[in-house]
Ligand SMILES: Nc1ncnc2c1ncn2[C@@H]1O[C@H](COP(=O)(O)OP(=O)(O)OP(=O)(O)O)[C@@H](O)[C@H]1O
């Protein structure tokens with residue numbers, strides 16, 4: 001598959017400059033510089049504890065960098081008194097544990113934030129919510145509670161909830177890691193669909209098939225550093241770093 | 254020899270029933286207002302106790318520990334006898350509302366904090382990531398979930414609060430306890446006086462206590 005990886009004209013949507021993160025004396029992110037362009041699909045892989053979640057959570061400031069600058073859609077969200085909540089409206093996140101609101105129905109999960117934060121009228125929010133549910137194949141579940149759904153269904157609802165905010169960027173932190181194997185594909189299918197629509201995606205995943213088909217670029221993290229950064233073809237066929245090679249040989253075994 | 258519960262003493266009590274009705278009214282009013290105050294304080298300090306903001310956490314901690322570890326009577330004495338020395342005069346009714354409200358606010362803060370802590374932190378993160386403010390996330394996502402857990406201990410607090418309004422008797426607060434004290438110290442009919450107000454407190458508290466038990470049963474079944 002051919003992808004337009006090096007499109008210089010596309011705007012920089014996310015930019016991390018010299019980002020460091022410490023937890024106590026743990027140095028979790030080490031001077032990270034990274035740019036994600038509009039429409040780009042970036043896949044982040046790396047061993048457990050390498051800082052992938054911390055990295056992606058710096059992109060919507062769920063984790064506040066100890067130093068460095070994070071710019072999202074032109075706004076420096078690390079600046080003092082930055083309007084972070086405003087920026088977050090256009091940066092949706094999908095979590096490993098789904099984090100649906102258990103006290104709300106599936107449809108209410110989709111309409112809550114649009115109605116309260118974006119002040120979308122109820123009728124409109126409901127209509128849009130149903131359309132997004134339809135898109136992830138769960139329209140008939142609109143009025144049940146999340147606890148009545150399977151893990152795969154819950155994660156699809158979580159993706160629909162993210163879409164309902166009409167974000168410019170979608171962040172995925174290991175969206176299939178908590179799922180039973182037979183449910184992984186239904187979630188990946190939805191994500192592949194999304195990718196084809198041109199939304200900007202940053203995805204932490206160990207699903208190499210997904211990375212190969214969808215990613216414009218893959219970065220490999222280890223011990224708080226971006227060790228390798230490449231197109232998926234080169235990354236998987238011709239990794240240059242020792243650590244990348246040994247990691248790939250372990251998970252592609 | 255006349256027994257402590259002789260019939261003519263009861264007759265005297267029924268004759269003076271308005272004294273006790275006044276007391277009941279005061280007790281109910283103090284209870285309702287101080288419960289409202291305690292809820293507000295409890296929610297605010299309970300939420301602050303869970304926040305990432307260290308100063309807020311500290312302030313909440315100090316409030317809770319200070320109030321929980323000193324006797325209610327001393328707190329009320331401070332309001333009643335202490336504040337006037339600092340040229341702050343407050344009517345005795347307000348002393349009751351403030352004293353009991355602040356006292357139970359500290360307990361409710363702990364109940365609320367525990368309730369919020371029991372909600373998975375992913376809920377707050379999901380709400381924040383959608384663009385909710387901290388308080389917006391609390392109001393629409395966290396507190397509705399926490400309230401189901403918090404409700405039984407909260408009604409239990411309400412029962413304790415009603416009983417503790419009797420502290421007002423120590424500062425001539427005009428509540429049920431005070432009326433019984435003063436009425437019976439005039440005529441020495443202690444027996445009927447305390448039995449009667451004991452029953453009245455029971456009447457106020459028992460429905461709430463029953464409700465607590467019901468709610469506990471419910472959350473027990475669902476979890
Ligand atoms: N809130 C926190 N407090 C203290 N340490 C943390 C915190 N969050 C993460 N860490 C530590 O930071 C390091 C990086 O964590 P991170 O979650 O970013 O790794 P990861 O690459 O996402 O790992 P995994 O694949 O297991 O999800 C780990 O050592 C982790 O224990």
Ligand SMILES: [Mg+2]
Nearest residue numbers: 052053054174
């Ligand atoms: Mg992680």
